[in-house]
Amino acid sequence: MTTNVLMAGVGGQGVVTASAVVARAALLAGWEVKKSEIHGMSQRGGSVVSHVRLAPDGEIFSPIIPAGEVDLLIGFELLETLRALSYARRGAHIIVDPRRIPPAPVSLGLAEYPDDALQRIQEGDYQVHVAAGTTVAAQLGEVRAANSVLLGAASRLLPLPAEAWQQALRLTLKASIVQVNLEAFNRGREFVPQPAG
Amino acid sequence: MEQRQLLSGNEAIARGAWEAGCGFGSGYPGTPSSEILPALAELGDCYTEWSVNEKCALEAAAGAAIVGARCLVTMKHVGLNVAADPLFTLAYTGINGGLVVVSADDPSMHSSQNEQDNRHYARAAKVPMLEPASSQEALDFTKLAFEISERFDTPVLLRVTTRICHSHGVVSVGERSVKQPACPPQPQVAKYVMLPVHARQRRALMAQRVASLRRYVESAQVNRREAGDPAVGIISAGVAYQYAKEVCPGASFLKLGMTWPLPEQMIRDFAASVQKLYVIEELDPYLAEQVQAMGVAVTPLPESLQEGELNPERVKAALEGSPPGPQSAPDLPARPPQLCPGCPHRGVFMALHRLRLFVTGDIGCYTLGALPPLQALHTCMCMGAGVGQIHGINQACGAGQRAVAVIGDSTFVHSGITNLINIFYNNSPSVVIILDNATTAMTGGQDHPGTGRTLHGGPGRKLDLAALCQGIGIRHVQTVDPYDFKQTQAAIKAAVERDEPSVIIASRPCVLLSRQRGRPFVVDEESCTQCGVCLQVGCPAIISSPTAAGRRQPQIDPLLCSGCGLCAQVCPQDAIRQAGDTA
Numbered sequence: 066m067t068t069n070v071l072m073a074g075v076g077g078q079g080v081v082t083a084s085a086v087v088a089r090a091a092l093l094a095g096w097e098v099k100k101s102e103i104h105g106m107s108q109r110g111g112s113v114v115s116h117v118r119l120a121p122d123g124e125i126f127s128p129i130i131p132a133g134e135v136d137l138l139i140g141f142e143l144l145e146t147l148r149a150l151s152y153a154r155r156g157a158h159i160i161v162d163p164r165r166i167p168p169a170p171v172s173l174g175l176a177e178y179p180d181d182a183l184q185r186i187q188e189g190d191y192q193v194h195v196a197a198g199t200t201v202a203a204q205l206g207e208v209r210a211a212n213s214v215l216l217g218a219a220s221r222l223l224p225l226p227a228e229a230w231q232q233a234l235r236l237t238l239k240a241s242i243v244q245v246n247l248e249a250f251n252r253g254r255e256f257v258p259q260p261a262g
Numbered sequence: 263m264e265q266r267q268l269l270s271g272n273e274a275i276a277r278g279a280w281e282a283g284c285g286f287g288s289g290y291p292g293t294p295s296s297e298i299l300p301a302l303a304e305l306g307d308c309y310t311e312w313s314v315n316e317k318c319a320l321e322a323a324a325g326a327a328i329v330g331a332r333c334l335v336t337m338k339h340v341g342l343n344v345a346a347d348p349l350f351t352l353a354y355t356g357i358n359g360g361l362v363v364v365s366a367d368d369p370s371m372h373s374s375q376n377e378q379d380n381r382h383y384a385r386a387a388k389v390p391m392l393e394p395a396s397s398q399e400a401l402d403f404t405k406l407a408f409e410i411s412e413r414f415d416t417p418v419l420l421r422v423t424t425r426i427c428h429s430h431g432v433v434s435v436g437e438r439s440v441k442q443p444a445c446p447p448q449p450q451v452a453k454y455v456m457l458p459v460h461a462r463q464r465r466a467l468m469a470q471r472v473a474s475l476r477r478y479v480e481s482a483q484v485n486r487r488e489a490g491d492p493a494v495g496i497i498s499a500g501v502a503y504q505y506a507k508e509v510c511p512g513a514s515f516l517k518l519g520m521t522w523p524l525p526e527q528m529i530r531d532f533a534a535s536v537q538k539l540y541v542i543e544e545l546d547p548y549l550a551e552q553v554q555a556m557g558v559a560v561t562p563l564p565e566s567l568q569e570g571e572l573n574p575e576r577v578k579a580a581l582e583g584s585p586p587g588p589q590s591a592p593d594l595p596a597r598p599p600q601l602c603p604g605c606p607h608r609g610v611f612m613a614l615h616r617l618r619l620f621v622t623g624d625i626g627c628y629t630l631g632a633l634p635p636l637q638a639l640h641t642c643m644c645m646g647a648g649v650g651q652i653h654g655i656n657q658a659c660g661a662g663q664r665a666v667a668v669i670g671d672s673t674f675v676h677s678g679i680t681n682l683i684n685i686f687y688n689n690s691p692s693v694v695i696i697l698d699n700a701t702t703a704m705t706g707g708q709d710h711p712g713t714g715r716t717l718h719g720g721p722g723r724k725l726d727l728a729a730l731c732q733g734i735g736i737r738h739v740q741t742v743d744p745y746d747f748k749q750t751q752a753a754i755k756a757a758v759e760r761d762e763p764s765v766i767i768a769s770r771p772c773v774l775l776s777r778q779r780g781r782p783f784v785v786d787e788e789s790c791t792q793c794g795v796c797l798q799v800g801c802p803a804i805i806s807s808p809t810a811a812g813r814r815q816p817q818i819d820p821l822l823c824s825g826c827g828l829c830a831q832v833c834p835q836d837a838i839r840q841a842g843d844t845a
Contacts, residue, residue, distance in 0.1 A: 075597065088430055092268045100268075101429035103372045104293055104706070109599035109630065110802050127508040128429035128501070131574035148594050168597035172805050173635055173797055174814050176595035208821055 068223065069130040070117040073149035074141025075166050076110045079212035082237065083139070084115035086216055090225045090233035091119045101128035110169075112145055119223070137222055138191075139215050141198070142166050143182040155190045160218045160257070162198040162211060194218060196256035202249055207242065210249035217253020269433045271426040274397040275364060276301035277433070278404025279334040282360070283440040284308055286326040288319035290676060291705035292338030293373035294427035295366035299336055300708075303717050307438070312708055312717045315645075315676040316341035320348045320363065327359040328454065329443040332408055339367040339380045340644060344677070346383065349417065353387045354464040355454050356415035359443065360408035363389075364420045366427050369544050370571035373424075373704070375625060375642060377570070379545035384419045384522035388468055390475055391419040391522040392484065393500040397431035403519060406484060414471050414478075421521070423544060425501040425571065476523045484519030487532060494581075495536025497529065497549060502572055506542040509578040524552055533558045540581065544572045601630050603803040604779075604824025606770035607697050609744035610668065612799060612828065613751035614638035619758065620665040622648035622655070626673055627704045627772075628697050635798045639668065646677030653681065653690045661761055666693040666754065672702035672710040675725065679734075685763050686735050693757040693764045696727060697744075699772040707775055731765040738764040745770055747831045773824050780825020781840050785816050789837035792816070796829040796838060804829060 070087060074080040084100055091098040102115035116130045135153040140146025140161040153159065163183055170176040179185070187193050198214035213234065220230050234250060235243050269277060276298050279287065287302045287310040289295065303310040313319035316337040323333035337345060342365045349363065365383065368374040384391035392407050394400040400422065407418040452460045479485065490513045498506045499518040507515065516532040518524070533539050533553075540561050541550040546568060550560050563580045579585060601608050611631040614621050615638040623629060623639040624647050632639040641651055652667035669678045674696050685692045702708040709715040714724025731739045738760060742753045750768060757764035771778075782803075785796070792813040796804055803822035806814040818829075820841070830838040 088268055092432060097432060098268065099429060099431045101425060103424065104428055109602065109627065111599035112597045126504045127574050128425055128504065129573055131508060144594060167805050168595055169600050169802065170595050174806065179594060
């Protein structure tokens with residue numbers, strides 16, 4: 066059974082790094098995994114999405130998740146979470162950092178930021194977990210660790226062993242920032258309640 | 263060594279080349295191909311280089327192949343246009359040591375100016391082509407490509423696309439086996455000197471080679487039939503196969519790994535075994551037309567499928583004959599890419615914008631200078647083209663045109679130099695601004711001759727751009743700091759008014775590279791009159807919110823601000839100051 070994780074955010078927020086951690090954790094757990102995103106022009110402050118598909122066994126075909134089949138959407142920014150929402154299946158888990166990064170057209174006064182973004186996300190048929198990743202990371206003194214907070218929240222919902230997550234963080238990040246990211250990861254776990262059973 | 267690794271398609275190609283004993287890797291960075299050579303360099307025991315351009319890369323590899331080295335040459339799809347000249351004749355001479363050319367195509371133009379389908383090159387140049395559909399196949403097919411290359415004495419095209427290059431998958435890796443080159447080179451005039459008399463002989467040999475390849479491909483393991491429901495048969499290759507498999511797992515498949523030449527008999531047999539035959543492919547109907555030309559009936563699919571990247575939804579809709587649904591909520595503001603906070607290109611584009619000049623340009627981060635609010639770049643065709651276009655504009659319109667060309671440092675070395683010589687030689691009063699940020703930024707910060715560092719990060723010979731331009735004979739060559747807005751604007755203004763060629767080198771390292779951050783600036787809201795000039799700087803760090811009076815109050819995000827100070831230089835009220843400074 067394939068689990069589909071979509072991450073959405075803004076170039077520079079560490080979306081691709083976060084998806085690399087998930088994919089590596091799955092590899093360490095002995096799972097099949099495919100992951101896909103776009104580099105280059107689209108990362109200069111533009112929208113970034115990364116698709117990760119995990120399966121304990123069996124083959125995964127498409128590296129991108131079919132629309133409407135996302136089981137877990139991790140949103141790093143409100144507008145980008147809203148943009149990616151149509152990819153989520155009914156009942157999907159949504160982890161969202163309530164952070165707003167206005168895009169250029171909004172700063173120039175050419176477009177309006179959807180102020181009701183969080184409300185629109187919460188109104189849908191999803192299980193929404195608001196995780197203040199940026200706020201927690203800022204408290205820890207490393208705002209770039211916001212992605213690890215969100216991963217910590219995600220770790221409550223993905224059946225990968227704790228050692229795999231920690232090892233994946235160690236292998237993916239520069240040694241100098243591993244400790245603060247592990248801390249951020251642990252703080253992130255508090256945003257999602259202990260699953261029943 | 264971990265035998266099971268998570269590799270991108272690009273890393274898997276590098277791994278495959280390394281395992282195949284590749285001894286020479288060359289290329290020019292281009293999304294989505296850029297990560298292949300650095301990955302090969304990291305594996306070690308193989309010479310790798312960033313070449314000046316794709317033609318240089320392929321020609322150097324052709325030389326290394328003459329003495330038997332196995333060579334990998336990497337480029338994006340448009341790079342193969344630059345390298346097409348040697349490729350077509352290399353197919354005549356043959357290669358000796360295995361030579362694999364990677365063409366990384368970019369359907370949907372995520373980071374490109376067009377979405378040409380380079381499968382046509384294989385057919386046009388008569389070189390065999392492999393198309394992997396996963397990271398594992400990227401590794402396996404690269405190794406196979408070297409075998410085919412040497413067995414048939416021909417370059418081989420390994421055609422990949424963005425979704426193969428930049429998708430990661432689990433890959434089983436193997437060991438490396440190396441073949442030493444046979445030096446010094448031995449003359450084989452009839453093989454390597456393409457005088458017409460020799461070329462005609464080689465043309466006949468090429469026909470024999472193609473015939474051999476057609477026999478080979480019929481039984482090659484790289485093409486396979488997957489038994490399924492005989493009602494629906496699907497021929498597919500590359501990532502399109504994965505999408506088709508995702509939406510029609512029960513259908514019969516003919517999965518092609520080698521897509522030139524095609525296994526004609528295999529295709530006929532497969533077609534005869536299914537009731538309805540579909541060809542699922544990305545971009546041009548390259549396979550479908552060849553299958554139809556064999557007299558095999560193919561179920562027609564909408565022509566719209568030939569445009570842009572495929573995905574499972576599009577393939578499903580095409581097979582079901584239904585329109586694909588909308589993919590995003592349409593009422594949301596777009597988030598276009600932007601020049602980074604502190605980008606050294608910004609000062610130049612602000613000056614060009616204020617001077618109201620027509621600006622010819624090309625490919626790089628600086629193409630973003632075309633977008634609002636800077637809107638100071640008006641052409642982007644191909645690498646180096648702006649330096650050609652400015653000359654054409656000035657010759658067609660006569661002197662006194664308010665127009666300049668901009669070009670990045672890496673791009674200038676890639677294909678701007680010859681156009682600058684053309685400007686000088688033809689006495690063209692053209693202004694060329696080299697945006698020298700000391701890297702190849704858009705593709706991820708690769709080195710080039712102007713940086714003085716090689717692919718391995720070690721010291722190389724540093725090309726002096728100013729001395730080069732002076733050496734061509736350009737009399738007015740001026741270097742400016744684009745963080746100094748007044749100096750930059752004055753230099754451009756003076757150059758445009760001059761009646762002879764000028765070069766301005768706007769020199770300042772890319773902020774992503776230098777990682778230099780000054781203290782952030784802040785808007786003093788008491789002095790600020792909300793005039794909006796700083797918003798025209800187009801910096802992502804400057805955000806704004808509407809005021810009751812219907813204007814916009816700018817603020818600077820301290821997490822994003824790099825401290826470049828350009829906004830402060832243009833603020834008419836001196837209301838933008840560095841944090842900690844007092845008025």
